[in-house]
Amino acid sequence: MYPRLWGCLVILICGITFSVAAQDCTLSAFVEPSNAVVGQSILYILKLECAEKPDGPPDLPLIDSDLGFSDFRSAGTSSQLQIVNGRVSQTFEYRYSFSVSRKGRFKIPPARIVVGERELKSNEVEIVIGDTPSAPAANLPEELRGRIAPPQVQGNPRLQNALFGKIFVLAVPETTSPVAGQQFLLSYYLGIEQEALQRAGFDVSRFRGGGVEVPDFQGFVKDEIFPLPQRLSFREQMIEGRRYVFAPLYQVAITPTRTGKLTIEPFQLSLSFPYRGARPRPLTGGPFFDDFFDFDFGLLDSIPITVSSIPVTIDVQALPRPADGTNFSGAVGAFSLKAELDKSRAKANEDVVRLRVVLEGEGNASAASPPVLPQIEGVSLLEEPKSSSERRIENDKLISRKSFDYLLRPVKEGEVSIPSLELTVYNVKSGQYETLRTEPLNLLVAPGIARPALVAPLASATSTTTSSGGLSSVTPRTDLRYIHDRPLRVDKGRWIVLRRPWIYGSVGLPALLVAMAFVFGKRRERILADLQGYRRSRARSRAEDALASAKRRAEKAPVDAFAAIGDALRTYFADKLGRESAGALTAEEILTLLEKRGVSPETRDQLRSAFEQCDSVRYAPASATAADAKALAHQVAQLLEEVD
Known part of the structure; x- marks a missing residue:
C-alpha cells in the first residue's frame, strides 16, 4: 500500500512541476474608467499571471509631465494562488491611482516586471479625457x-x-x-x-x-x-x-x-x-x-x-529685476514696517535698550533679511539682531509678522536720535519694489557710571619716609621683586652690532621690498588688462572656499549655510559668464546659458534642484537642517567640477 501511495505522490509532484514549467507568464494593463474627465481619479491596474513570484514591483511607464498626468500613487496590491487539476496559477495585481489635467486621447506606454530571468512587458493602454459635463x-x-x-x-x-x-x-x-x-x-x-x-x-x-x-x-x-x-x-x-x-x-x-x-x-x-x-x-x-x-x-x-x-x-510670474543699488530683502507681499524702543530713558554705560523692528502684512514676512542699522553716535550695538516669526489668519487672509530685536547700550549722556531704518520689499498689489521706512526714535540718556580705565596705574616701587628733621629719604620696597638681582655686565666689544645676525637682514630688507613691489605691480597690471579672464580663472577656487565656509556654518546656522551655497553658485556663474553682478542672475537664465553651451540635461536638472533647495529654505527657514546643508554643499562642489 505504501509504495503505491508514494508513487502517486511522486507522479502528482512531477505533474505539478511540469505544469508550472509549462505555464506562460503574462502581464496585462488596463484602466478604470477608460473614459474620464479632467481631474477625475483613475485606476491603472497591472495584472501578472504566473506561477513564479516576481523579483520586485513593476517598473511603471514614464509619461511626459507636459501631458498633464499626475504621479502614479500606489492604491494597493493583492495576490491569489490556485491549484486546479494539478495546474498551479498565481495572480498578482498592482493598483495605482492618477489623474489628468488636460483633455484628449492619450496612450500609456507598457509597464515592465522581472520574473526570474525574464522581463515581461504589458500592453499599451488608451484613455480618453474629456471636459467636465456642461x-x-x-x-x-x-x-x-x-x-x-x-x-x-x-x-x-x-x-x-x-x-x-x-x-x-x-x-x-x-x-x-x-x-x-x-x-x-x-x-x-x-x-x-x-x-x-x-x-x-x-x-x-x-x-x-x-x-x-x-x-x-x-x-x-x-x-x-x-x-x-x-x-x-x-x-x-x-x-x-x-x-x-x-x-x-x-x-x-x-x-x-x-x-x-x-x-x-x-x-x-x-x-x-x-x-x-x-x-x-x-x-x-x-x-x-x-x-x-x-x-x-x-x-x-x-x-x-x-x-x-x-x-x-x-x-x-518672475519677479522683475530690481533697480541698481536696491537691496531687496526677499519679502514678497503687502507689508508695513515700524520700530519701537522698550524704554525712552536710560543711563549711560548701565542700561541695555531693545530696539524692535516689526515687518507685518499679507505675504511671507519670514523671508525678509534684517534691516541695516546705521552707526549711531553715543550708542553701541551689543550683538547681531535676533528674529522671530509668527502668523495668523485674518478675514481669510494669511497675515505674517517678523520681528528683529537689536540690543543697544548708550555710552554718552544726552539725547540720542535713532534714525529711520529701511527695508525693501516687493509689493504684489502695486507690482513694484517698495522701500519701507520706520519713524525716527529719540532716547534720553542720563549720566551713569564712568567707563572704567582699561589699565590701572602701577604701584610705586619705592616708599618715602620723612625724618624728624623734615628731610625725606627714599628706601627700596621690600614687597616687590625687582627684574635685575645681579650687577649689569657691559660688553665693551667694538663691533658688537656687526656680530648680530639681524643686521644683515635689515640691510637687505629694503631691496627685497622694492623687488616684491615691482613683481606685484606687474601682476596687478596683467589682472587689470584682463579682469574677466582673472575672474574666470579664480571662479572655481572662490566657489570651493565659499562652499567649505558654508559647511562650517551649517551646524550653528543652517539657514545661512543654504544662503551661502546659493550665493556661491550665482557668484561662480557670474564670474564664468562675465557678469558684473551675481544678484542679477536668475536660475532660469543660468540654466538657459548652460544649455546653449552643451551642458548635459542631467547636470542642468541637478543644478535646478540645488537652486530650488536654496530658495525653498529662504521661504521656509524652519525646514533647514545642518545635514541637508552639508549634503547640498558637497553635491554642488561635484556639479561645479563637472561644469568647470
Whole structure:
C-alpha cells in the first residue's frame, strides 16, 4: 500500500512541476474608467499571471509631465494562488491611482516586471479625457461652473452623473498668478447639496469618510495651516437659491520655488453614504460627523463615492529685476514696517535698550533679511539682531509678522536720535519694489557710571619716609621683586652690532621690498588688462572656499549655510559668464546659458534642484537642517567640477 501511495505522490509532484514549467507568464494593463474627465481619479491596474513570484514591483511607464498626468500613487496590491487539476496559477495585481489635467486621447506606454530571468512587458493602454459635463446639463450654479469635478461611483455611471454638483471637493486658491516667492493660501472644502441627496434616498446624517489623498505640491514649499480634521464643521451657504453646506477639509500656505505654469494634483476623498432605512450602526465616538476619517466601509447597504477637486493650475510670474543699488530683502507681499524702543530713558554705560523692528502684512514676512542699522553716535550695538516669526489668519487672509530685536547700550549722556531704518520689499498689489521706512526714535540718556580705565596705574616701587628733621629719604620696597638681582655686565666689544645676525637682514630688507613691489605691480597690471579672464580663472577656487565656509556654518546656522551655497553658485556663474553682478542672475537664465553651451540635461536638472533647495529654505527657514546643508554643499562642489 505504501509504495503505491508514494508513487502517486511522486507522479502528482512531477505533474505539478511540469505544469508550472509549462505555464506562460503574462502581464496585462488596463484602466478604470477608460473614459474620464479632467481631474477625475483613475485606476491603472497591472495584472501578472504566473506561477513564479516576481523579483520586485513593476517598473511603471514614464509619461511626459507636459501631458498633464499626475504621479502614479500606489492604491494597493493583492495576490491569489490556485491549484486546479494539478495546474498551479498565481495572480498578482498592482493598483495605482492618477489623474489628468488636460483633455484628449492619450496612450500609456507598457509597464515592465522581472520574473526570474525574464522581463515581461504589458500592453499599451488608451484613455480618453474629456471636459467636465456642461453646466446646463449638470444644472450647476454659475459660481461652481468649471470649478468642481464629478464624483466617482464605481460601476454606476448613471448615478455618478446624477450626483455631479450634489457632492464635491472645492479648491479655493487665494491667487492663480503669484510672483516667485509670494506665499498664498490654498483651501479645500467639502460641499454637499443636502436636500438633493436626501431626495435621492441617501441618509446624509450617517455618511462616513475614508481614505484621503493630499497633493504633493511639487514646485512649492508647503506650510500646513489647517490639517486634516477628525470632526467636520459645516456652514450653510446659499448659492443662486440652492442650499449647500461646506466644511473645511485642508488648508496650506504654499510658496512657488520656480516660475512658469505649475499644476497641483487633485485632493481626493473617499466617502460612503448609507441608504435611508438601512440597518442603523452607531458611529465611533457618538456625535454627529464625529471621527470622520475613521471609516472601514463596513456599513450595510451603503455606496462608496470618491470625490476629488479639479487640478489647480498656478501661473507663477518672475519677479522683475530690481533697480541698481536696491537691496531687496526677499519679502514678497503687502507689508508695513515700524520700530519701537522698550524704554525712552536710560543711563549711560548701565542700561541695555531693545530696539524692535516689526515687518507685518499679507505675504511671507519670514523671508525678509534684517534691516541695516546705521552707526549711531553715543550708542553701541551689543550683538547681531535676533528674529522671530509668527502668523495668523485674518478675514481669510494669511497675515505674517517678523520681528528683529537689536540690543543697544548708550555710552554718552544726552539725547540720542535713532534714525529711520529701511527695508525693501516687493509689493504684489502695486507690482513694484517698495522701500519701507520706520519713524525716527529719540532716547534720553542720563549720566551713569564712568567707563572704567582699561589699565590701572602701577604701584610705586619705592616708599618715602620723612625724618624728624623734615628731610625725606627714599628706601627700596621690600614687597616687590625687582627684574635685575645681579650687577649689569657691559660688553665693551667694538663691533658688537656687526656680530648680530639681524643686521644683515635689515640691510637687505629694503631691496627685497622694492623687488616684491615691482613683481606685484606687474601682476596687478596683467589682472587689470584682463579682469574677466582673472575672474574666470579664480571662479572655481572662490566657489570651493565659499562652499567649505558654508559647511562650517551649517551646524550653528543652517539657514545661512543654504544662503551661502546659493550665493556661491550665482557668484561662480557670474564670474564664468562675465557678469558684473551675481544678484542679477536668475536660475532660469543660468540654466538657459548652460544649455546653449552643451551642458548635459542631467547636470542642468541637478543644478535646478540645488537652486530650488536654496530658495525653498529662504521661504521656509524652519525646514533647514545642518545635514541637508552639508549634503547640498558637497553635491554642488561635484556639479561645479563637472561644469568647470
